[in-house]
Amino acid sequence: MKEAPLTCLDLWFKAGSSNEWPGEEGIAHFLEHMVFKGSNNNDAGEFDRKIEALGGSSNAATGFDDVHFHVLVPPKVVAPALDLLLDLVLQPALLPSAYAMEREVVLEEIAQQNDQPDEKAFQKLLSTCWCDHSYGRPILGYKKSLKQSTPEQMRSFHRRLYTAENCCLSIAGALPQNIDKLIEKSLLSQLEKSSKPDLATKTSTNIPFQKLRQEFEVPRLESSRLLMAWPIAPAKEQKIIMGADIATSLLAEGRCSRLVKHLREDLQIVETIDMDVTSLEKGGLILLEACCREENLDRVEEEIHKILGESINSFPKKHELDRACHLVRNGHCFNLEATSQVAALAGAQTLWERPQGLLEPLEYIDYWSGSKLKDEIFCQLKPELSCTLIAKPSEVES
Structure with a gap:
């Protein structure tokens, strides 16, 4: 300006x-x-x-x-x-x-x-x-x-x-x-x-990840939660991170996404359902959170497993993939509107030894076809590969 x-x-x-x-x-x-x-x-x-x-x-x-x-x-x-x-x-x-x-x-x-x-x-x-x-x-x-x-x-x-x-x-x-x-x-x-260089600053992908399903209670929790996490590649694997962003957008961004449409719009058994990618230098997570009434927890978990299974076993439709890619592309560009946002992206990329043009990550979007998403990303989102926690409200302070 x-x-x-x-x-x-x-x-x-x-x-x-x-x-x-x-x-x-x-x-x-x-x-x-x-x-x-x-x-x-x-x-x-x-x-x-x-x-x-x-x-x-x-x-x-x-x-x-x-x-x-x-x-x-x-x-x-x-x-x-x-x-x-x-x-x-x-x-x-x-x-x-x-x-x-x-x-x-x-x-x-x-x-x-x-x-x-x-x-x-x-x-x-x-x-x-x-x-x-x-x-x-x-x-x-x-x-x-x-x-x-x-x-x-x-x-x-x-x-x-x-x-x-x-x-x-x-x-x-x-x-x-x-x-x-x-x-x-x-x-x-x-x-x-x-x-004496600090060993903790060196990146490593050997992060332990615990696959399990566990229930616990949280005092004063307003709604029950179903939380799921899957491991994802470290931030330097930017092509994989971009694929994960596309996959989570396809599944849970906006009313037209698979999980939101099925669980919130059609069945109306969740208050909210979101997916996100946490990208970190030593390895990140794909996260899913569904908020619902306690009596709907079993049904919500069942339907989430159903949608994930369909995504693992079939290609996404062209209009779904195009929409998800469009959302990811727009999100990246909108995050570069302010001077401080530009400095932050350039700084983080350079600090971790992957300097590149501000829009260069968008080139990875073109790599992701429906078949590649199915074979390289959705196949990792099997429920049995997740860490799943069921959080229920408790009236008693812990």
């Missing part, structure tokens, strides 16, 4: 919750909080005030695999914004007084999450299907680990993972002509490689 140009500076690190060592559970997300509580050159709150004075905004997010911090500013103030961002992230003060106060904030976040019945059911699915793997832990971590943590422990985590080989700076939008020189003179040029 020429009338309102913006530049997004997005700083990424391979320092998500899956990189935590035993006893560090939750420290990756806690560090994201602490970064904003002051640095070597700025007191707590000063970064936000200065970025806002430049006409910008900031945000951050911690995931299983990585963490990123971004600022969105007018292009004429990229230089001071870059200095502020790098000082904030690379030189956090981690003062004991701020540490103790912010820990209470994070502990309250955990308490709020644990108080959400839907969140408890979903976390139960992750911890069950992924067994003891770090992906099965909540990103927010555990109260016990956080209460026992110290600023020095966090400083050690920062030194171990906020290093040159784990870092990527992504810039999108209106770019200053001297951007290369600005980076050369910045703190990034002083960022050193770790003398």
